[in-house]
Amino acid sequence: MNTMQHSIRRTLAVALAGIVACSASAHAMASPEDTTSPVIAINKAAETTPIKTNAIRGSISELDGSGGNIVVLTGKDGAFMVDAGIALSKDRLLPALHQLGVDKVKYLVNTHWHWDHTDGNPWVHELGATVISTPNTAKYVSQTTRVDDWNYTFPALAAGGRPTELLSKERTYQIDGETVLVKPIAPAHTDGDIVVYFKQADVLVLGDTFWNGIYPFIDNAHGGSIDGAIAAANEALAMCTDHTIVVPGHGPIGNRAQLMAFRDMLVGVRNNVAALKHQGKSLDQVLAAKPSAQYDPQWGQFVIGPAFFDRLVFQGLDRPGAHSPGQ
Numbered sequence: 001m002n003t004m005q006h007s008i009r010r011t012l013a014v015a016l017a018g019i020v021a022c023s024a025s026a027h028a029m030a031s032p033e034d035t036t037s038p039v040i041a042i043n044k045a046a047e048t049t050p051i052k053t054n055a056i057r058g059s060i061s062e063l064d065g066s067g068g069n070i071v072v073l074t075g076k077d078g079a080f081m082v083d084a085g086i087a088l089s090k091d092r093l094l095p096a097l098h099q100l101g102v103d104k105v106k107y108l109v110n111t112h113w114h115w116d117h118t119d120g121n122p123w124v125h126e127l128g129a130t131v132i133s134t135p136n137t138a139k140y141v142s143q144t145t146r147v148d149d150w151n152y153t154f155p156a157l158a159a160g161g162r163p164t165e166l167l168s169k170e171r172t173y174q175i176d177g178e179t180v181l182v183k184p185i186a187p188a189h190t191d192g193d194i195v196v197y198f199k200q201a202d203v204l205v206l207g208d209t210f211w212n213g214i215y216p217f218i219d220n221a222h223g224g225s226i227d228g229a230i231a232a233a234n235e236a237l238a239m240c241t242d243h244t245i246v247v248p249g250h251g252p253i254g255n256r257a258q259l260m261a262f263r264d265m266l267v268g269v270r271n272n273v274a275a276l277k278h279q280g281k282s283l284d285q286v287l288a289a290k291p292s293a294q295y296d297p298q299w300g301q302f303v304i305g306p307a308f309f310d311r312l313v314f315q316g317l318d319r320p321g322a323h324s325p326g327q
Contacts, residue, residue, distance in 0.1 A: 036151055037150050037151040037152040038150060038151075038303070039115070039150055039152040040152075042067065042086070042116065043086060043088055046065075046066055046067060046085075046086040046088040046089045047088045047089075049065045049066070049089070049092070050065055050092060051063050051064065051065040051066060051089065051092040051093055051095075051096045052064045052065055053096050053099065053100065054253060056071070056201070056203055056245055056247070056253060057201045057202070057203055057245055058178075058200070058201045059073055059074045059075055059176070059178070059201075060072070060073050060074075060198060060201050060203050061074070061100055062247060062253055063085070063093060063096055063097075065089065065092070066085030066086050066089035066092070066093055066116075066120070067085050067086040067089075067115070067116025067117065067119070068083050068085065068111075068114070068116045068117040068207070068208065068249045068250060069083070069247055069248065069249060069250065069251075069253075070082065070083050070084065070085050070093070071083070071196070071203075071205050071247055072097065072100060072102065073175065073176070073178060073180070073198065073201075074100050074101055074102055075175060075176025075177075075178070076176060077106055077175050077176050078102075078104040078105055078106030078107075078128060078175075079097070079100075079102040079104065079105045079106060080105075080106060080107045080109075080173070080175050080178075080180060081105055081107070081108045081109070081124060081129065082108075082109045082111060082196050082205045082207075082247075083108075083109070083110060083111055083117040083118070083207065083249075084108055084110070084117065084118060084119065084120030084121050084123075084124045085116065085117070085119065085120045086115065086116055086119045086120060087119040087120050087122070087123065088119075089120065090120060090123050093120065094123075102127075103127070104127055104128045105124055105127040105128055105129040106128065106129065106130070106175060107129060107130050107132060107173060107175070108121065108124045108125070108129040108130070108131045108132065109132045109133070109182055109194060109196055110131065110132065110133040110137050110141075110163060110194070111193060111194050111195070111196070111205070111206075111207025111208065111209075111249065112137055112189055112190045112192050112193050112194070112207055112208060113133070113136070113137040113140035113141050113145070113190060113192055113222070114190070114208065114219070115154055117207065117208070117249070118137075118141050118157065118161070119157075120161075121141070121157055121160075121161030121162070121163075122157060122158045122160050122161030123161075124161075125160045125161050126160065130164060130165050131161065131162065131163040131164060131165065132163060132165040132166075132167060132182060132194075133163035133165075133166060133167070133192065133194065134166065134167060134168065134184045134192040134193070134194055135166045135168060135192070136190070136191050136192030136222075136223070137163060137190075137192035137194075138162060138163040138166055139192075140192070140222065141156065141157045141161070141162055141163070142156050142157065142162050143156050144156060145222075147219070147221065147222075148221065149217070149219070149221070149312075167182060167184050167194070168184060169184065170182065170183040170184065177200065178198055178199070178200050178201065179198075179199040179200060180196060180197070180198055180199070181196065181197040181199060182194060182196050183195050183196070183197065185209070185232055185235060186228060186231060186232070187223040187224060187225065187228045188209045188224060188225075188228040188229050188231065188232035189207070189208040189209050189216065189217075189218060189219060189224050189228075189229060189232070189249075190208075190219045190222045190223050190224050191222060191223020191224065192222075192223070193207060193208075193209055193232065194207065195207065195209065195232075195235075195236065195239075197239060201245075202240075202241075202243055202244050202245065203244070203245045203247065204236065204239055204240050204244050204245070204246050204247065205247045206232075206236055206246065206247065206248055206249065206259075207249045208248075208249035208250065209229065209232040209233065209236065209249070210233065210236065210246065210248040210249065210254070210259055210262055211248055211249060211250045211251050211262070211302075211304075212246075212248040212250070212251030212252055212253075212254040212258055212259075212262065213251050213252070213254075213258070213262075213298065213299065214250060214251050214299055214300075214301065214302035214303070214304065215292075215299045215300055215302065215304040215305070215306070215308075215309040216229065216250075216304060216309075217303070217304050217312070218312045218313075218316055220312060220315050220316045224316065225316040225317075226266065226269075226270045226273075226312070226313045226316045226317060227270070227316070227317075229266055230263060230266045230267055230270065233259065233262060233263035233266060234263060236259060237256065237259060237260060237263060240256050240259070241256065242255070242256055242257070244256055246258065246259050250302070250303075251302075265295050265299055268292075268294070268295060269291060269292045269295060269309070269310070269313055270313055270317075272291035272292065273286060273291045273292075273310060273313045273314050273317065274317055276289055276291060277314060277317055277318075283311060283314050283315075286310065286314050287307050287310055287311065287314075290306070290310075291310055291313075292306050292309060292310050293306075
């Protein structure tokens with residue numbers, strides 16, 4: 001990890017630690033109750049953080065530095081983008097796109113509704129993009145949506161940034177010789193997740209259903225759950241081979257082995273928390289037992305700290321429709 005990445009991680013971790021300490025529980029105008037939100041610090045960082053362009057394979061690149069990872073397929077028909085980052089990064093993202101030869105975007109896929117993946121939708125739409133998402137993602141970004149875990153209320157996106165092509169089942173797009181599979185999946189990180197597979201390049205983009213080397217956020221309040229996250233990881237593992245490049249929503253570009261390690265961590269923490277919960281232990285007792293301790297040194301060093309992740313797992317267990325995680 002380079003110095004810039006260390007700095008960004010440190011800023012975000014400190015910001016989130018503050019909100020977790022204040023309560024158990026992107027746009028710049030925050031209401032008074034939102035002023036301690038990590039969203040404020042993350043948005044502030046997005047105003048100045050440099051954008052790094054990482055070549056992936058063929059005409060596919062990843063842009064790092066604006067919230068979630070952004071993937072771009074370039075070509076004469078216009079770009080195919082996966083996620084749009086935070087709007088405050090526009091002044092750095094636009095030159096990065098131009099350096100890739102992009103002056104028009106044909107399609108933009110939102111892997112889910114969270115602002116660090118959708119906040120840039122309006123300006124990407126102005127480049128010509130048709131915005132694609134699941135119906136639930138479109139619903140959340142089209143209305144005021146509260147995330148108590150972040151102590152933040154998100155206003156609706158401007159009308160031009162709202163998805164207009166809504167997918168309830170998978171669809172294939174052909175663009176510049178590349179076949180792109182856009183696949184809605186069962187509730188996992190949220191209840192509106194999409195994964196994207198570039199078939200010829202063998203590049204799988206998983207949004208926030210995969211955080212490489214770090215604990216993920218799971219949005220229990222908007223349909224996510226630990227069991228759903230495990231099921232999504234298993235589904236992704238079935239879609240890729242050792243040759244596949246796997247792009248997470250957060251963290252470095254990865255591979256199947258790293259995705260498997262992520263799945264195994266999810267299963268391990270889930271089972272540890274579930275055993276304690278089924279013994280009748282309260283949330284405070286479960287947190288005191290440190291059920292993720294064996295994973296914390298590797299996975300607990302970014303925005304989602306061990307206690308926060310353990311709480312998300314605890315609160316997401318035994319939800320309606322929950323299922324055995326399996327491997």
